[in-house]
Amino acid sequence: MDGRNILVTGGAGFIGSALVRYLIRETAERVCVVDKLTYAGNLESLAEVSGSDRFRFERADICDRAELDRIFSEFRPDAVMHLAAESHVDRSIDAPGDFIRTNIVGTYTLLEAARNYWSGLPAGARERFRFHHISTDEVFGDLKDSDGFFREDTPYMPSSPYSASKASSDHLVRAWFRTFGMPTLVTNCSNNYGPRQFPEKLIPLMILSALDDKPLPVYGDGAQVRDWLYVEDHARALHLAVTRGVPGETYNIGGHNTKSNLQVVHTLCGLLDELSPRRDGRSRREQVVFVADRPGHDLRYAIDAAKIQRELGWTPRESFESGLRKTVEWYLAERAGWCRRVLDGSCRLERLGLGGG
Numbered sequence: 001m002d003g004r005n006i007l008v009t010g011g012a013g014f015i016g017s018a019l020v021r022y023l024i025r026e027t028a029e030r031v032c033v034v035d036k037l038t039y040a041g042n043l044e045s046l047a048e049v050s051g052s053d054r055f056r057f058e059r060a061d062i063c064d065r066a067e068l069d070r071i072f073s074e075f076r077p078d079a080v081m082h083l084a085a086e087s088h089v090d091r092s093i094d095a096p097g098d099f100i101r102t103n104i105v106g107t108y109t110l111l112e113a114a115r116n117y118w119s120g121l122p123a124g125a126r127e128r129f130r131f132h133h134i135s136t137d138e139v140f141g142d143l144k145d146s147d148g149f150f151r152e153d154t155p156y157m158p159s160s161p162y163s164a165s166k167a168s169s170d171h172l173v174r175a176w177f178r179t180f181g182m183p184t185l186v187t188n189c190s191n192n193y194g195p196r197q198f199p200e201k202l203i204p205l206m207i208l209s210a211l212d213d214k215p216l217p218v219y220g221d222g223a224q225v226r227d228w229l230y231v232e233d234h235a236r237a238l239h240l241a242v243t244r245g246v247p248g249e250t251y252n253i254g255g256h257n258t259k260s261n262l263q264v265v266h267t268l269c270g271l272l273d274e275l276s277p278r279r280d281g282r283s284r285r286e287q288v289v290f291v292a293d294r295p296g297h298d299l300r301y302a303i304d305a306a307k308i309q310r311e312l313g314w315t316p317r318e319s320f321e322s323g324l325r326k327t328v329e330w331y332l333a334e335r336a337g338w339c340r341r342v343l344d345g346s347c348r349l350e351r352l353g354l355g356g357g
């Protein structure tokens with residue numbers, strides 16, 4: 001099945017760029033990235049693949065139907081992997097509007113552009129076409145049971161504007177399968193971490209704040225439990241799902257790696273104490289401060305990834321310890337480079353000679 005045309009939305013973001021680098025490096029697929037380049041999109045994360053003749057980039061908003069129609073008819077995708085989203089829970093609490101627009105209206109607009117293109121394909125190509133929505137475990141809400149796991153049939157109970165908007169888009173994607181017969185599938189993944197994550201998310205925020213000798217703000221008592229997956233393991237799972245996954249199905253993806261936020265922060269402090277000790281020799285744990293909890297904060301997420309393991313043969317390869325070490329080393333090396341440029345915005349435009357104003 002290699003050598004298809006795959007349209008990747010949100011391919012300049014954290015997970016999208018890891019996926020695109022994986023597709024170009026490890027497969028024969030041709031990739032067209034569609035990305036609006038919001039604050040979270042960064043062409044520098046695609047620099048490694050920009051010279052490939054199997055890669056192209058389109059700066060476009062997934063809410064822009066005319067642009068999507070043009071891109072579908074020019075690129076003629078065999079599959080769509082849809083990652084474009086507003087993705088930061090705290091931002092969704094401060095200003096939900098962009099989340100409703102991109103995650104719900106944008107997904108609807110993309111589904112309709114895809115359906116219009118798909119319905120004009122010859123029968124065989126119509127069957128082989130895939131629309132893969134990349135979603136989150138946050139749609140399931142809180143796990144009340146401290147030993148429980150989210151399964152593919154766990155009822156949706158989203159808590160934040162972000163997770164509610166992703167839940168809505170999951171439902172739309174499933175409805176386009178059930179109602180129109182378009183071959184869609186959904187994957188719901190736990191928290192990702194790794195290099196090139198925008199420094200507003202827990203792990204890069206803590207690393208950079210620690211190195212700047214700033215306080216390390218932990219919500220509530222830090223007891224919130226999340227399942228952590230190294231982003232490259234996610235990229236490999238996504239390619240398997242779009243290649244071998246069954247239309248109409250959902251696959252949960254997770255690392256079987258549950259940690260409380262405080263455990264994550266303490267592990268990061270230990271790594272930084274070793275790799276970049278403070279001048280005064282004190283532990284970075286002393287920088288931890290507890291701040292008022294996020295409203296609606298879910299206490300525990302944990303993924304049961306048995307189905308994707310059983311049916312598609314996927315298991316994560318990276319351990320949390322080695323993945324976190326690699327991540328810390330990358331941020332240490334890129335603190336004055338990639339990190340500075342994403343934070344001051346200077347990296348988003350004019351890379352690859354694309355993007356513009």
Ligand code: NAD
Pocket residue numbers: 009010011012013014015016034035036037038039040041042060061062063082083084085086087088102106134135136137166188189190191192193198
């Ligand atoms: P990200 O915020 O790093 O990247 C999102 C990308 O989408 C950016 O490149 C941005 O420019 C682009 N984008 C935003 N609005 C757009 C629009 N209207 N049109 C076109 N492009 C637009 O996000 P991420 O962490 O890489 O997450 C990618 C996807 O995976 C999201 O759908 C997210 O919900 C899902 N997900 C993320 C995680 C995680 O831990 N980060 C876990 C599970 C699922």
